[in-house]
Amino acid sequence: MAELDRVIEQMNDIAWWRHGSDARADAWALLRDEAPVMFGPEPEIEGFPRGPGFWSVTRHADVVHVSRHPDLFCSGQGTNIPDLPVEIAEFFGSMINMDAPKHTRLRMIVNRSFTPRMVARIDADVRRKARSIVAEVAPQGSCDVVAELAAPLPLQIICEMMGIPRDSWQRVFELTNIILGDINSTPDLGALMGAAVEMAQIAQAVGEDRLADPQDDLVSAMMHAEVDGESLQPMEMASFFILLAAAGNETTRNAISHGVRLLTDHPDQRAVWQADPETVSPTAVEEIVRWATPVIHFRRTATADTRIGDAEISEGDKVVMWYESADRDPRAFDEPTRFDVTRSPNDHLGFGAGGPHFCLGANLARREIRVMFEELFRWIPDIHATGEPTWLSSPFIHGITGLPASFTPTDVPADALAELDGDGID
Numbered sequence: 001m002a003e004l005d006r007v008i009e010q011m012n013d014i015a016w017w018r019h020g021s022d023a024r025a026d027a028w029a030l031l032r033d034e035a036p037v038m039f040g041p042e043p044e045i046e047g048f049p050r051g052p053g054f055w056s057v058t059r060h061a062d063v064v065h066v067s068r069h070p071d072l073f074c075s076g077q078g079t080n081i082p083d084l085p086v087e088i089a090e091f092f093g094s095m096i097n098m099d100a101p102k103h104t105r106l107r108m109i110v111n112r113s114f115t116p117r118m119v120a121r122i123d124a125d126v127r128r129k130a131r132s133i134v135a136e137v138a139p140q141g142s143c144d145v146v147a148e149l150a151a152p153l154p155l156q157i158i159c160e161m162m163g164i165p166r167d168s169w170q171r172v173f174e175l176t177n178i179i180l181g182d183i184n185s186t187p188d189l190g191a192l193m194g195a196a197v198e199m200a201q202i203a204q205a206v207g208e209d210r211l212a213d214p215q216d217d218l219v220s221a222m223m224h225a226e227v228d229g230e231s232l233q234p235m236e237m238a239s240f241f242i243l244l245a246a247a248g249n250e251t252t253r254n255a256i257s258h259g260v261r262l263l264t265d266h267p268d269q270r271a272v273w274q275a276d277p278e279t280v281s282p283t284a285v286e287e288i289v290r291w292a293t294p295v296i297h298f299r300r301t302a303t304a305d306t307r308i309g310d311a312e313i314s315e316g317d318k319v320v321m322w323y324e325s326a327d328r329d330p331r332a333f334d335e336p337t338r339f340d341v342t343r344s345p346n347d348h349l350g351f352g353a354g355g356p357h358f359c360l361g362a363n364l365a366r367r368e369i370r371v372m373f374e375e376l377f378r379w380i381p382d383i384h385a386t387g388e389p390t391w392l393s394s395p396f397i398h399g400i401t402g403l404p405a406s407f408t409p410t411d412v413p414a415d416a417l418a419e420l421d422g423d424g425i426d
Helices: 002-011 021-034 060-067 086-097 102-112 116-120 123-140 145-150 152-161 166-179 189-212 218-224 234-265 267-275 277-292 362-379 414-421
Strands: 037-040 054-057 142-144 297-302 306-308 311-313 318-322 400-402 404-406
Touching (some): 002 021, 002 037, 037 311, 054 060, 060 306, 086 102, 086 234, 102 234, 123 142, 123 145, 123 362, 123 414, 142 145, 145 152, 145 234, 145 362, 152 166, 152 362, 166 234, 189 218, 189 234, 234 267, 234 400, 267 277, 267 362
Parallel strands (some): 054 318
Antiparallel strands (some): 037 054
């Protein structure tokens, strides 16, 4: 029991989160085996009252159970472990901090803008942007994977999808980093709110413009869609953009960064993927997302007295789903510590564990990851990490902030870029 208590205490020490998931693997295994649903204290945050504690849920099946029963485990009371001030939650939470019926209404409106037809329209643009990013880096022979390869692609795609003016893209990137920066013992709430307000203003202006002057784009479709006579308001669209820019950008950025690191550490799996990208890419992307598990956890709140396994959960208790642990659970995965680009089935929780809050942008993220690696394999196939990654100090995002890499310098010919200006690109 003393060892279990020590693990729970470690969760509240930011130093424990300054490493990748490998450093926490033994602790997660202990919790899964000995106390899969265990109650522990919340972290102390200076200036805030300490919360009442929370249940850690670490097994794959239990995480899925919590996620798929929103009637018993709601999101509307917060998805972070600490209770955030209302004004923070409203700006950062968007749909993830909502329950039905409001969540259902907003999700249906946004879903209509993420139909296969709407996403297919940007498919060629994903390839175009990925190739342009690689072309800029390829002659250098070295780069920082995060800053120069992984970060630009999702940021550009999201900003363009949401109609954000090009001269604001860099500022959106800077604001996103403030929102999802290193988690310290004392959050700078002023900086967080300032970043949220500025991002909301950028997006709200676009929403208001599309209401007045609709165009053939995603934002116009969102702003003019209706469910039961209700439409998305500009401020709701702005809140959704904060969620999409922060969560969507960070998830894809980290999956690509983790992928380069994993292929460096597992050259046999790189060889398998590079030998047959068309066949292997779909399973390889899922395996990278499983290993990366970019979002480490989300919280729910019990709406009634219930049970998870052998644990008695009381109404109002906080319940935390540890996706990072669930994605290494041997009860759900054959040899979970083995990186296998052909793994199938692969019921990972990197995009959530099902239920109403499953990641809306999962298919877009999959496409971005796949296309980026196909472009890397084509133009700089020997890219490999040359040093250890630097990690985001966060119990929420499994983030890499820097990863040096080298490769044989090359030039992407102009005609390879020009061919993407036409239609029919895979």
